Amino acid sequence: MSALRIERLVAGYGASTVLHGIDLTVNEGESVAVVGRNGAGKSTLLLSVFRETNIISGAIWVHDSRVDHLPGYMAAKLGISIAPQGRRILPNLTVKENLLLSKATGRAGYWDLKAVYELFPVLEERANRPGTMLSGGQQQMLAIGRALMANPSLVLLDEPSEGLSPVLIDGLVGALNTIRQAGTGVLVVEQHLNLVKRATDRFIILAKGEVVGSGPTPAIGAPENQALMAL
Amino acid sequence: MIALLIANSLALASLLIMLASGLALIYGLRDVINFGHGAIYMLGAYLGYTVSLVGGFWLALIVVPILLALLGIAFEYLALRPLQGRSHIEVALVTLGLGIILGQVIIFFYGGVARSVDAPQILSGSVTVLNLSYPVYRIFLIVMGLGSCALLALWLRYTSSGLYVRAVSQDPSVARMMGINADRLSLLVTSLSTAFAGVAGVLAGPYLSIDPGMDVTMIVNCLIIVVIGGTGSIGGAIVAALLFGFMQVAGSVFLPNIAALVPYILLMIVLLVAPRGIGRGRVLN
Numbered sequence: 001m002s003a004l005r006i007e008r009l010v011a012g013y014g015a016s017t018v019l020h021g022i023d024l025t026v027n028e029g030e031s032v033a034v035v036g037r038n039g040a041g042k043s044t045l046l047l048s049v050f051r052e053t054n055i056i057s058g059a060i061w062v063h064d065s066r067v068d069h070l071p072g073y074m075a076a077k078l079g080i081s082i083a084p085q086g087r088r089i090l091p092n093l094t095v096k097e098n099l100l101l102s103k104a105t106g107r108a109g110y111w112d113l114k115a116v117y118e119l120f121p122v123l124e125e126r127a128n129r130p131g132t133m134l135s136g137g138q139q140q141m142l143a144i145g146r147a148l149m150a151n152p153s154l155v156l157l158d159e160p161s162e163g164l165s166p167v168l169i170d171g172l173v174g175a176l177n178t179i180r181q182a183g184t185g186v187l188v189v190e191q192h193l194n195l196v197k198r199a200t201d202r203f204i205i206l207a208k209g210e211v212v213g214s215g216p217t218p219a220i221g222a223p224e225n226q227a228l229m230a231l
Numbered sequence: 232m233i234a235l236l237i238a239n240s241l242a243l244a245s246l247l248i249m250l251a252s253g254l255a256l257i258y259g260l261r262d263v264i265n266f267g268h269g270a271i272y273m274l275g276a277y278l279g280y281t282v283s284l285v286g287g288f289w290l291a292l293i294v295v296p297i298l299l300a301l302l303g304i305a306f307e308y309l310a311l312r313p314l315q316g317r318s319h320i321e322v323a324l325v326t327l328g329l330g331i332i333l334g335q336v337i338i339f340f341y342g343g344v345a346r347s348v349d350a351p352q353i354l355s356g357s358v359t360v361l362n363l364s365y366p367v368y369r370i371f372l373i374v375m376g377l378g379s380c381a382l383l384a385l386w387l388r389y390t391s392s393g394l395y396v397r398a399v400s401q402d403p404s405v406a407r408m409m410g411i412n413a414d415r416l417s418l419l420v421t422s423l424s425t426a427f428a429g430v431a432g433v434l435a436g437p438y439l440s441i442d443p444g445m446d447v448t449m450i451v452n453c454l455i456i457v458v459i460g461g462t463g464s465i466g467g468a469i470v471a472a473l474l475f476g477f478m479q480v481a482g483s484v485f486l487p488n489i490a491a492l493v494p495y496i497l498l499m500i501v502l503l504v505a506p507r508g509i510g511r512g513r514v515l516n
Contacts, residue, residue: 050408076410084408090401093394101398103391105410150410 001063003028003154003185004049004080009058011048017056018044020209028153031176031186033196033217035229036206042189043085045206046156049075050082063153076105081150083143085158085189089131096127098142102150109151110182116145119175137168144175154185161192173198193220207231234363236480242369242438244476245376248469249431250449251456252383253424255468258457259400260417261311263322267330269450270337271425275299275432276441277337280346283436288351291436296429303425307418330446338443348436368437375434379427380469387465396420400464452479455494459501460510467510474509 004026012018018041026032034042047053049060051072060068062078081102090098099116117124120141126134131142140160147155157176161169169192176186176199190196196203196217203220205213205228213228250272257265275295282291310329314322349355350368357364387393398406399413406413439445456475460467475494482493501508 052404052408071412071414072407073410073412076408081410082408084405088402088405090398090405092397092401097394097397100391100394101406101409101411104395104412146409 001028002026002061003030003063004187005059005061006045006048007059007061009045009048009060010056011044011053011058012056013044013054018053018209019048021058022206022209022211024204024211026154026185026187029180029183029185030202031180031188031200033200033203033220034187034189034206035191035193035196035203035220037229037231040206041209042206043158044209046082046158046187046189047084049080049156051075073104076102076150076152077107079107079153080156081105081147081152081154082156083140083147083158083160085162087139087143089134089139089142089146091130091132093131094128095123095131095134095142098131099123099146099149102146102148105150105152107151111148111151111184113149115182116148119148119178120145136163137165137171140164140168140172141175144179148179148184152184154187155179157186157188157190159189159191161190161195169195196220205229234361235365236484237477238365238369238373240473240477240480241373241376242476243479244473245372246431246435246438246449247452247456247472247476248376248380249427249434251453251460251468251472252380252465253427254453254457255460255462255465256396256420256424257417258462259465260396260403260413260420261315261322262319262403263311263326264319264454264457264462265424266323266327266450267306267333268326268424268428268453269446269448270330270333271299271302272428272432272435272449273441273443273446274302274333274337275429276435276445277341277346277432278429279433279436280341280348280441283348283433288348288354288433288437291433292430295433296426299429299432300422300426303422304418306425307421311417311421312414330450334443334446341443343443345440345442347440350437354437372434372438375430379430383465384469392416392419452494455498459498459508461508464508464510467508470509 002025006022006024009019009022022045036042044053048055055068059066062075062080065078067075122138123142123145134142160172173195179186200217202216204211212231213225254265254268257263278295279291282294310325314325354368354371357366387397395411396416399411399416403413456471457468460471478493478497482490
């Protein structure tokens with residue numbers, strides 16, 4: 001059964017159109033990467049699920065519910081959560097308060113404060129500090145932890161490795177695999193192919209707002225896929 | 232002298248806190264400066280006058296906030312929600328227009344003469360503390376002001392709905408993506424804000440005069456406080472109200488000739504030094 005299904009999505013910002021008819025299905029428990037150059041529309045694709053963009057046509061389904069006409073918060077309540085690009089940690093809230101925000105979805109499940117602290121122990125150590133007082137890597141953990149606290153069936157991660165050192169990226173790969181083992185699906189927008197290879201099952205390539213390629217992750221290094229990613 | 236000054240500042244700040252924090256809450260959630268807030272406060276004062284005549288001050292203190300909370304619900308459903316997505320200036324002008332209409336309706340029913348409400352027996356007279364005689368009603372006002380301020384702070388700090396309100400005030404888009412329904416919160420916050428205006432209106436009765444100009448004076452003061460506090464920052468609004476109350480009272484004692492200018496001078500200084508205000512609010516669009 002699909003956790004997220006996007007059909008012929010045309011979306012953008014204001015008068016400009018960024019996505020030109022995207023089709024994408026992510027099944028429950030699956031880990032999928034969206035790759036492509038800057039400006040290909042990857043972040044726009046993720047934000048559209050929450051109606052943070054101007055949706056012109058097409059449909060977005062979360063499980064059996066069509067969400068592209070519902071208020072943005074409904075996608076989260078129905079089982080999709082996001083660690084957005086740039087982390088977007090709320091500065092006036094503590095680490096713990098940032099994590100507790102996602103309880104607003106009212107969804108119960110594996111992920112609670114204890115499970116998130118087990119995955120990212122540093123968040124427990126700094127639970128009462130302002131969220132933005134953390135280092136870049138820690139803020140990324142907080143953004144992912146916050147998304148998991150919603151107990152989603154699918155978590156969307158937008159450039160999680162951005163600004164992280166190779167050691168931290170290794171830790172991130174471990175965390176993504178733990179998330180999958182807990183039964184949570186992952187849709188990750190990522191430029192770092194090493195991470196994609198180690199943490200996802202399959203990939204789609206986006207170029208100029210269209211899906212131009214896809215395949216199982218081991219094939220991502222093939223010359224034809226490399227060429228498509230450079231479009 | 233200093234103790235009296237501080238006590239008088241706190242009495243004035245108590246009313247201002249109740250009104251300015253309500254304004255800051257609505258701004259935080261809806262990005263709307265509610266210019267009609269002064270008129271709602273005035274309605275609270277006049278309704279308080281009527282209910283006090285019929286059933287006494289204490290009944291007014293209970294009934295009027297409930298009536299104004301219902302008005303807040305109507306305001307949310309009939310004005311704020313339909314106007315979501317319109318520009319700030321359009322919504323602000325609608326609230327200004329509604330405030331003017333409400334003010335005129337009040338004058339139509341009550342006329343243009345000033346009214347006064349007597350403090351209940353238990354709150355009349357003065358007490359002597361540390362050789363200083365001070366009106367009991369003002370002490371009651373301070374207790375109510377600081378009490379409501381403490382309740383508001385506890386709600387924002389320790390409840391999940393308070394956490395969600397803080398989140399929406401900081402970043403509505405992230406709050407939405409985390410599953411927070413801002414509309415439902417706004418209903419709560421708008422009714423709370425108008426109920427607070429009702430409490431302030433009833434409390435103002437025995438302290439200030441109830442007259443048709445009271446809304447304008449108060450809304451101007453509150454807007455200054457909200458901007459000084461950092462628009463959308465409730466903590467900032469509380470601190471700014473205390474600062475404003477002190478400057479206003481101290482100004483009238485030490486610089487009586489320019490006392491009326493003191494709030495504006497304070498506003499200019501804060502905006503020059505810290506354009507976001509003393510709290511960590513958002514920049515006013």
